[in-house]
Amino acid sequence: MQQPNSQPSAALMLRETASQTAGPYVHIGLALDIAGLPPREEEIWNRLASPQADGEAIELVGRVIDGNGDLVRDALLEAWQADAHGNYQCEFDLQAAFNSFGRTATTAESDGEWCFHTIKPGQVARRDGRLMAPHVTLAVFARGINIQLHTRLYFEDEAEANAACPVLNAVESPARRQTLIAKREESEGKVRYRFDIRLQGEGETVFFDF
């Protein structure tokens, strides 16, 4: 037994298992179709909302670009977002109309682009009551990324909410805030938001620690 107060408190805590890159073959484990493997009974993938889900049906698309301007074609992304009413649906259930969690890859539906089929999230309040603008939390995993990078996707057509969002405003540089704003496109009756993630250098996307 440990004598109370005999150790610095940090020493009484376990260390987190260390992270390692998900590597180039991450798809075998987390995106079977992209690896060329047959699907299992249920897979976690990029359709967060069915047509029955409340809210505006949208697609989120984008590329991941490295410091040389080259496409990162082996990235895996995870999305986490609220439903149209601003509530997280934590119980993952493929029978439900909406799930807050999904996965995609940069080769998912067209070369070098990732895609989520979802609905536009509602606003979520922080504990202090301040409303955050509608957003999607994204985690990026890839070969050459030693621990996942966290960012947030915001929506261009939510200018008022974006201007008041305490998290966007935590980014000191107004120019860098722009790296978090997805651009709205409409084609063939579909609403799509485009969000490129720049890992390094000019226009580098803001990444968060939390």
Next chain:
Amino acid sequence: MPLNDNKRFVERDRNWHPPAYAPGYKTTVARSPSQAYVSLQTPSVSELAGPDFTRLRMGPHDNDLLLNFRADNEAQAGLPIGERVIVFGRVVDQFGKPVPNTLVEMWQANAGGRYRHKKDGYLAPLDPNFGGVGRCLSDDEGWYRFRTIKPGPYPWPNNINSWRPAHIHVSVMGPSISTRLITQMYFEGDPLIPLCPIVHTLRDPEAVETMTGRLDMARSRSMDCLAYRFDLVVRGELQTYFENQG
């Protein structure tokens, strides 16, 4: 997961994890952010909650890589080639509290060091009876378990002659997206571990120990398979006792 935003997680120690820029692992050079991360001082439910996969429907052999991929061709159908092993462990948080019903996923190369992936063109052959993917939920006390074959080491283009030690990629969700972690399990005693540029992205030798699966003879099965124990530690959950936070 109740949507409780009154909790906090122990801050992730970014000096313990590998840094984004680790030039010995060359691919990190162009894929590492150069700007500082923006720290969220007031995490919200967007960071504190996470998906619960209790209702994800899984197949009976999803955690058994000896049985979950079979050759299409009857004449070839059988068990995969390689050393039969059980890989098991407990998911706990930094305070030692078990993490029940959390999704643990893994993937790996076959016994020859070849991945069943469109993009892997290594010389070693595919095994018609081995896919290389597994998943399960930890049980009520945080335990998880897979049955598989020990993967082989393989060469990769980093330095002129770089080899990956035998490893299994392991992914764990934990109670929140803040606890989400992907790591690799290495096999105790592998002489390639200290030579690996990806292992070397870690600065602290003790951090490498946290990624080492340990031979556990007590859990091995005579005339059948060896066992390796690999516990996973995710960020600890703190309760906040004071209401002075905004």
